[in-house]
Amino acid sequence: MLVQVSRDLQQQLVLLHVSAEQPAMQFPEIWLRDNCRCPKCYMKQTRSRLPHGWNYLDPTVRLQEISWCAEQQTLQIEWSDDHQSSYPISWLQERDFSQANRARYLRAYYRPEQRHWSGQQYELIRREFQYQELLESDEALLQWLHHLAVYGLALVKQAPLEEDVLRKLCNRVGFMRRTTYGDEWSVRAQPGASNYAYLAAPLPLHTDMPYFEYKPGVTLLHTLQQSDSPGGWNLLTDAFHVADLLRQRYPSSFHVLSQTPVDWADIGSDKELSFHNIWRAPVINLDANGRYVRINHSIPQRDSHFSVPADQVRPWYEAMAVFIRLANEQACTFKTAPGDVLTFDNLRMVHGRTGYDDTDHNVRHILGAFVDWDIAYSRWRVLKNALGHYK
Ligand SMILES: [Zn+2]
Structure with a gap:
């Protein structure tokens, strides 16, 4: 997959462009830092964020460097707190903040839409x-x-x-x-x-x-x-x-x-x-x-x-x-x-x-x-x- 990376500096969003036809996927930077997938931040075995995460999460942390690794199909980020993160494209696609994707997730995983009847x-x-x-x-x-x-x-x-x-x-x-x-x-x-x-x-x-x-x-x-x-x-x-x-x-x-x-x-x-x-x-x-x-x-x-x-x-x-x-x-x-x-x-x-x-x-x-x-x-x-x- 060919992915182009850009940023919305005003709203502090990372934007991923997968194709010209689709709108860019959007991810708030602070959310990306909170959801780092590295073994210090995330425990695979329990599928959960490690407890030190939010305790030490500093909302002033800023994104320093961003890049796309075509070989591994991952988004790479370096943060101002000297931390490095890497996010697989499939994981990101599931969590895209666009309105359409949030609605898709809620219908598929949260609850099906109720239909009222007379x-x-x-x-x-x-x-x-x-x-x-x-x-x-x-x-x-x-x-x-x-x-x-x-x-x-x-x-x-x-x-x-x-x-x-x-x-x-x-x-x-x-x-x-x-x-x-x-x-x-x-x-x-x-x-x-x-x-x-x-x-x-x-x-x-x-x-x-x-x-x-x-x-x-x-x-x-x-x-x-x-x-x-x-x-x-x-x-x-x-x-x-x-x-x-x-x-x-x-x-x-x-x-x-x-x-x-x-x-x-x-x-x-x-x-x-x-x-x-x-x-x-x-x-x-x-x-x-x-x-x-x-x-x-x-x-x-x-x-x-x-x-x-x-x-x-x-x-x-x-x-x-x-x-x-x-x-x-x-x-x-x-x-x-x-x-x-x-x-x-x-x-x-x-x-x-x-x-x-x-x-x-x-x-x-x-x-x-x-x-x-x-x-x-x-x-x-x-x-x-x-x-x-x-x-
Ligand atoms: Zn981490």
């Missing part, structure tokens, strides 16, 4: 995966995780009606996320239930466990028995799409729901463990770029404590009424069959079910478990790498 688009984004294939094929496992990341919903079919299905599926990803309700839980109508979800009444749209700062990322629901009564339908809405609608049509409601902290709480006990969980956060949670991080919504788990000034209360209820109306309008509905494992992004989707008649002859039995997104994305990246999807 209730009417459900049939278009609906995709089924076969349980046994997910256990046996890494390619299938990757496709499932990818679909779940992009659309927030994926249906796994043909799982056996056995108790260890969720365990096996979670172990393929990494491991289960344990919560105050244990590793796995069972949803069926129980007399004197301690949790609203354990009743046969309709379950309005909600996210699971909004009262955790570290809210479980992916919910998995395995249908063991399905009610023959006309009820028991699943309801699911992409709440990021609902947030998009609010942003466009009801900007003041969007503002209120993204800025007003709500007290989410769960107080009680399950088996031996007593718990008192509280997390304060808005319904729509945004990052510094205004992107959605997470949705919180659960009517039974919204505390009667509402720790905001009194004048913020009525505007919040009015905005929430709009959110709930849109979430119900945008819901897709279907009824899972025994052997289905419904998997969805619990930071993004709100889910619920219609009521059903629960009698001795008409039982609905669902097992549930969680996996965290950190673990799911890690598996997604490892599989992409192993299967050569980065090449």
Whole structure:
């Protein structure tokens, strides 16, 4: 490769020109010094910068000499602190600071771009995966995780009606996320239930466990028995799409729901463990770029404590009424069959079910478990790498 080296002295950038057609790759000089690849600065074995690096890094260090070694295809730099660095072209190409390259890296390695969808688009984004294939094929496992990341919903079919299905599926990803309700839980109508979800009444749209700062990322629901009564339908809405609608049509409601902290709480006990969980956060949670991080919504788990000034209360209820109306309008509905494992992004989707008649002859039995997104994305990246999807 023929590479021409130049500098932008004003912005203290090193520019590498590979071809006349492409814009030059750009690298801040201070970043190059910090990321020297020599054995004093970088440990290959741990793939990490050596600790002395930043402690001794002096931001006044300046680039003295720069050259291109055509033989080794490396950028050579001499610094004002008498240090010499050498950077392979392939390493530099991966880290080019141009907007296009940063976007490419984030899509390929960080997370795939999420696509928000309306209730009417459900049939278009609906995709089924076969349980046994997910256990046996890494390619299938990757496709499932990818679909779940992009659309927030994926249906796994043909799982056996056995108790260890969720365990096996979670172990393929990494491991289960344990919560105050244990590793796995069972949803069926129980007399004197301690949790609203354990009743046969309709379950309005909600996210699971909004009262955790570290809210479980992916919910998995395995249908063991399905009610023959006309009820028991699943309801699911992409709440990021609902947030998009609010942003466009009801900007003041969007503002209120993204800025007003709500007290989410769960107080009680399950088996031996007593718990008192509280997390304060808005319904729509945004990052510094205004992107959605997470949705919180659960009517039974919204505390009667509402720790905001009194004048913020009525505007919040009015905005929430709009959110709930849109979430119900945008819901897709279907009824899972025994052997289905419904998997969805619990930071993004709100889910619920219609009521059903629960009698001795008409039982609905669902097992549930969680996996965290950190673990799911890690598996997604490892599989992409192993299967050569980065090449
Ligand atoms: Zn070095």
